[in-house]
Amino acid sequence: DTAVSQTPKYLVTQMGNDKSIKCEQNLGHDTMYWYKQDSKKFLKIMFSYNNKELIINETVPNRFSPKSPDKAHLNLHINSLELGDSAVYFCASSRGGETIYFGEGSWLTVV
Amino acid sequence: KQEVTQIPAALSVPEGENLVLNCSFTDSAIYNLQWFRQDPGKGLTSLLLIQSSQREQTSGRLNASLDKSSGRSTLYIAASQPGDSATYLCAVDQAGTALIFGKGTTLSVSS
Numbered sequence: 001d002t003a004v005s006q007t008p009k010y011l012v013t014q015m016g017n018d019k020s021i022k023c024e025q026n027l028g029h030d031t032m033y034w035y036k037q038d039s040k041k042f043l044k045i046m047f048s049y050n051n052k053e054l055i056i057n058e059t060v061p062n063r064f065s066p067k068s069p070d071k072a073h074l075n076l077h078i079n080s081l082e083l084g085d086s087a088v089y090f091c092a093s094s095r096g097g098e099t100i101y102f103g104e105g106s107w108l109t110v111v
Numbered sequence: 112k113q114e115v116t117q118i119p120a121a122l123s124v125p126e127g128e129n130l131v132l133n134c135s136f137t138d139s140a141i142y143n144l145q146w147f148r149q150d151p152g153k154g155l156t157s158l159l160l161i162q163s164s165q166r167e168q169t170s171g172r173l174n175a176s177l178d179k180s181s182g183r184s185t186l187y188i189a190a191s192q193p194g195d196s197a198t199y200l201c202a203v204d205q206a207g208t209a210l211i212f213g214k215g216t217t218l219s220v221s222s
Contacts, residue, residue, distance in 0.1 A: 033209060041198065043155075043212040056209050090154060097142050100210060102155040 003027050006091045006103040013081055014111055021076045021106045023091030031055075031096050032074035034066060037088040037105070046089075049074050050096070081110045113138045117201050117213035124191055125221055132186040132216045134201030139179050145210065146175050146186050147200040155200065159186070191220045 006023040013019050025032060033056075034046040048056035052068045063079045078085060086109050094100040114137045124130055134144070143162045147155040159168045159175040161184070167176040174187040188195060198217045202210035 040214070042214050043200065043202075045209040045211070048209045092155075097204060099145065099157045099160050101157065102147075104154040 003101050004091055004093055004103040006089075006106050008106060009104060010107045010109075012109045012111060015081055015083060017081050018077070018079045019081060019108070020078070021089055021091075021108075023074050023076070023103060025072055025091075025093040025101070027093055027095075027101060029093040029095045029101075030071060031094050032068065032071075033092040033094075033100070034074065034076050035090040035092060035102075037090060039087070043090070047074075047076075078108075081108075083110050086110045113141075113203060113205055113211045115201060115203055115211055115213035117199075117216050119216060120214065121217045121219075123219045123221065126191060126193060128191050128220075129187070129189050130191055130218070132188070132199050132201075132218070134184040134186070134213055136182045136184075136203050136211075138205065139182050140205065141179065142204040142206060144175075144177055144184050145202050145204070146173075146184075147202065149198045149200060149215070151197075158199075188218075191218075193220050193222045196220050 004025045031050045033048045037043045046060050047066045049068045065077045068074045088105045090105050091103040092100050116135045118133045145160045146158040161168050161177040172189040177184045198215040200215045202212045
């Protein structure tokens with residue numbers, strides 16, 4: 001069973017569209033994250049949720065809106081997509097301060 | 112602001128060689144430090160987690176050390192194999208909330 005699963009794995013879309021990436025974890029963790037890996041492979045935290053509450057919101061454009069309907073899910077919605085949003089988006093989860101488990105990534109290409 | 116640096120950026124070694132990957136961080140007030148492996152087109156796999164009170168952790172051929180006061184960690188890989196070829200990422204957790212990553216060391220082990 002996949003511990004942290006995110007869908008879709010690949011997404012190609014046009015500029016200006018709105019898209020969502022879904023993430024689910026079956027590890028019983030209380031904290032979930034979204035990370036962005038840019039073209040230079042640098043990983044940076046975007047958001048962190050603990051028990052459905054937002055605890056970290058880095059300097060991310062407000063076109064990005066995370067939504068956590070419950071502790072096991074953290075979805076990422078992106079409005080008005082731009083070329084610069086092309087990247088790999090990783091969902092992750094942990095039990096506060098312990099090993100973080102990552103999903104396989106979602107490759108977003110904006111054309 | 113915490114910054115994590117990994118040296119070297121890339122490393123090529125012949126099979127069987129022992130090697131050391133270096134990681135440094137600017138703020139020693141960390142909660143833990145984690146080493147990850149990332150294969151091309153894949154997510155991150157956690158290798159070792161060292162709590163701030165620990166000095167080292169071992170798993171098989173891998174040994175990670177932590178010197179919090181000097182802001183350094185090393186990942187030692189013994190008897191390297193071609194299957195070890197990947198990008199190795201160091202990350203620090205400052206408040207048990209999210210990881211701050213280095214840019215990684217890309218390792219290539221030739222047979």
